[in-house]
Amino acid sequence: MSLVSPTMRAGVGSQIARRVSHRISAGDIRRWAIAVYWPEEPPMEFVAEDEALVAPEEFNPFAWHMAENEVHPAASAVSKNDPDRTEKQLGIDGPGLRFMLNGGMKAVYGERMRMGDVITSVVRLGPYTEREGRHGPMLISITVDTWTNQRGQHVKTVESTLIRY
Amino acid sequence: MTSLTPGQTIGEFIRETGFATWNRYAAVNDEFVPIHMDDEAGRAAGYDGAFGMGNLQWSYLHNLVRSWIGPRDRILEISCQFRRPNLKGTLRASGKITGVTETPEGAIVDLELSVVDASGAVTAPGTARVLLANG
Numbered sequence: 166m167s168l169v170s171p172t173m174r175a176g177v178g179s180q181i182a183r184r185v186s187h188r189i190s191a192g193d194i195r196r197w198a199i200a201v202y203w204p205e206e207p208p209m210e211f212v213a214e215d216e217a218l219v220a221p222e223e224f225n226p227f228a229w230h231m232a233e234n235e236v237h238p239a240a241s242a243v244s245k246n247d248p249d250r251t252e253k254q255l256g257i258d259g260p261g262l263r264f265m266l267n268g269g270m271k272a273v274y275g276e277r278m279r280m281g282d283v284i285t286s287v288v289r290l291g292p293y294t295e296r297e298g299r300h301g302p303m304l305i306s307i308t309v310d311t312w313t314n315q316r317g318q319h320v321k322t323v324e325s326t327l328i329r330y
Numbered sequence: 331m332t333s334l335t336p337g338q339t340i341g342e343f344i345r346e347t348g349f350a351t352w353n354r355y356a357a358v359n360d361e362f363v364p365i366h367m368d369d370e371a372g373r374a375a376g377y378d379g380a381f382g383m384g385n386l387q388w389s390y391l392h393n394l395v396r397s398w399i400g401p402r403d404r405i406l407e408i409s410c411q412f413r414r415p416n417l418k419g420t421l422r423a424s425g426k427i428t429g430v431t432e433t434p435e436g437a438i439v440d441l442e443l444s445v446v447d448a449s450g451a452v453t454a455p456g457t458a459r460v461l462l463a464n465g
Contacts, residue, residue, distance in 0.1 A: 200354040201389035210401045222405055223385075223392050228360040267384045269411035269454075274404070326411075 168260040168304045169293045173252055179290050181254045181308065182240070185233035186226035186284040194220045194280060220278035222321070227286060248329050251306055255290065260304050260329065268305065268326035275319035283315040291324065303330045334439055334462075340425045343394035347382050348418040355386045381415035387423075387445050387454045394423040395441065395458050403436075403462045410443065410456030419448035425458070436463040 198211030198221060206212070210219050220226075240254040249259025278284065291307030306327045312320040345351060349367070356362045361383055364371035369379035388410060395405055422445070429440040443456040 197358045200358045201386065202393060203351060203354050208396065208401065221389070221392060221396075222408075223389050225359055228358065267412050269384075269409065269456075270388060271407070271409035273407050 168262070168295055168302055170258065170260075172257045173260070173293065176252065176255050176257055176290050177292055179255050181236070181251070181288040181290055182286070183233070183235040183288075184227050184231050184286040186286075187230065187232050189220065189224075189226050189278060189280055189282045189284070191215045191218055191280045193226065194218050194224065194278075197221060197224050215280055218280045220280075222272070222274050222277070224278055226278065226282075226284050232283070251290065251308065251327060262302075262304060262329040264300070264330050266328045268328040270326070271324045272321050274321045276314055278314070278320060284312050284320060285314075286310055286312050298330055300330045303328060305329075334427060334430045334437060336427050336429060338427045340394070340398040340427065340441060343390055343397060343423040345390060345421050346419070347386075347416055347421050349380070352380070352382045352386065355383055355389070359383070359385060361385065377415050378417055381417050382421075384412040384416075384454070387412070387416055387421065390421060390423045390445060391443050391454065391456055391458070394425060394443065395460060398425070399460050399462060403460060406438070406459045406461055408443075408456065408458040410445075410454045412454055414447070414451055414453045416445075416447065416453050421453070422446045428457075433461075434464075436461055438462075 195212050198207035211221060237254055237256045239256040243250050243253040247253065248262050248265040252259035288308055288310045291309045294305040296303045308325050310323045314320050352366050356366060365375050366380055366383055372380035391408060391410055425441045425443040427439055428442050431438045439460050439462060441458040443458055444452050445454040447453050
């Protein structure tokens, strides 16, 4: 029996969330770089004077707070640790599996993020794949997160793989 | 970078990981999850203790690639799988060239990447594609 219900299948391609960041500050970029290079100094382009600053490609401007966060009304009640969170954010039932793991990521990059940029992220549900794993039936799902800047330029697209069993 | 040959290595990015690195990353990514902050929570999840964020290994792979290409060239794509937890100890990110394609804009170089823990186990294999611009 498939773990993917007809409702889940119909949800593929649906928008899970649309987020807009606050304006990226110089301090945001510098602190991120210091953390990911710690205990050594980050490269100069990440701690330079404001006008020359560029953010590391994997910098997350949505970490602590967002200017806008449009989600399905059902999403606010869903715990971050709920394995069915992906589907519940769309207001549909998930597969009801017990465990989840971050399987990996793939990013395609465009314009770099710089101080003053405002980033918009649109997250959509990607395809499902089913496999038999060591712990029984396994569901692999993809979310596709596309970022653009305030000029409408593509910043990156990240495909994240969630493994549930 | 004059000669680019498949098999050529791109150096290493090495960090001693533990709460000092994970807590700093949690602070910038708002990732205060018990399994990354508390050995008991890590053991309750079935591991030997707390373990680091996959996202921090993702950053280490970016750091590795950036240090090889330098500030003026571009990462076009990067990917990785999270195969094993990053328990406390040394992580070593490394890579090698798997292909080179000359284009009007410059050389597109494909890379094979990996993060290996102190036991020698691969925690995060990956790939990247970079553009080394002409001129």
